[in-house]
Amino acid sequence: MSIRTYAVNCNDAWLNTKGDDITGSYVKYKDHQEVVAELQAKCAALADESEERRQFILNGVEMGFIRLPDKDTRDPATATYERCLNGIQYMPCPKCNDTGMMDSGGTQPWGEPIEIECDCRQQDAKTADLVSAGIITKVGE
Known part of the structure; x- marks a missing residue:
């Protein structure tokens, strides 16, 4: 995952490339929203996986497979x-x-x-x- 940064002058904005100095660069709000949405999806997936593991432990103890x-x-x-x-x-x-x-x-x-x-x-x-x-x-x- 990476976020796209843009260099800006008074007339134009252009996408920074790998290796460019990104000091003072800007990020488009749309690009930021995409990264936030991606992170929220990963957090939701981790929460689902955590809940599955919690249920696995509880079921294992209840059924006697986990002592x-x-x-x-x-x-x-x-x-x-x-x-x-x-x-x-x-x-x-x-x-x-x-x-x-x-x-x-x-x-x-x-x-x-x-x-x-x-x-x-x-x-x-x-x-x-x-x-x-x-x-x-x-x-x-």
């Missing part, structure tokens, strides 16, 4: 399954980067940081069903 990790095991696969259930995009926790443990600000006498359970591991209303079903014990576990 979830044990409840007491911290595994990113559980977070992936939760995102599929919630239909949301993945964004790692900024405090713990999905490790479940964050820095308390204190240090051990030997200099090691003291870690505490991260706030992101606290249960909310959305995960109550998963906990009651025994799929997870806390968010991300």
Whole structure:
């Protein structure tokens, strides 16, 4: 994908060719619209593919072809399954980067940081069903 640029003077406009300096060049609105339409089509295709993959994971777990990790095991696969259930995009926790443990600000006498359970591991209303079903014990576990 490329966008066509045009050099302009007071009397004329001409299409830049490969290798031309495009500093100060212009883009026709029509050309810009074509590129935007192409990008929107690619985004829609990716969204469709993502939805197909989400459904594949959900169906695989439901039918027993995909086995979830044990409840007491911290595994990113559980977070992936939760995102599929919630239909949301993945964004790692900024405090713990999905490790479940964050820095308390204190240090051990030997200099090691003291870690505490991260706030992101606290249960909310959305995960109550998963906990009651025994799929997870806390968010991300």
